[in-house]
Amino acid sequence: MASTPFSIRIDDTVRDQLEKICDLTERSKAYVTSKAIEEYVERNSWKVEALKRAKAEAEKGEFISHQAMGEWINSLDTDDELPAPEIDVFKAPA
Numbered sequence: 511m512a513s514t515p516f517s518i519r520i521d522d523t524v525r526d527q528l529e530k531i532c533d534l535t536e537r538s539k540a541y542v543t544s545k546a547i548e549e550y551v552e553r554n555s556w557k558v559e560a561l562k563r564a565k566a567e568a569e570k571g572e573f574i575s576h577q578a579m580g581e582w583i584n585s586l587d588t589d590d591e592l593p594a595p596e597i598d599v600f601k602a603p604a
Contacts, residue, residue, distance in 0.1 A: 513544075518543075528542060528543065571600060571601025571602075571603075572597045572599070572600055572601070573597065573598075573599040573600075573601070574595045574596070574597055574598060574599065575595075575598050575599050578595040578596075578598050579595055581595070582594060582595045
């Protein structure tokens with residue numbers, strides 16, 4: 511896999527901790543930092559797709575009102591639990 515040089519600034523305390531990890535694991539700062547970034551990206555990449563889907567959904571202009579959502583949430587775990595609310599706000603076409 512190809513790689514590209516990448517420069518960042520980090521807090522001195524984080525740098526000191528990074529150096530300790532590198533010493534203990536006998537790995538370079540570049541290796542440890544690269545692996546940390548890879549793990550972060552893998553762990554958080556789902557957010558990109560989730561935000562794309564949420565944006566597309568919001569652009570439809572169909573929403574549940576705050577009032578309807580609040581009434582439903584307040585009814586949860588009660589004897590009079592309401593069904594999930596349905597869309598009741600429609601954005602006017604532009």
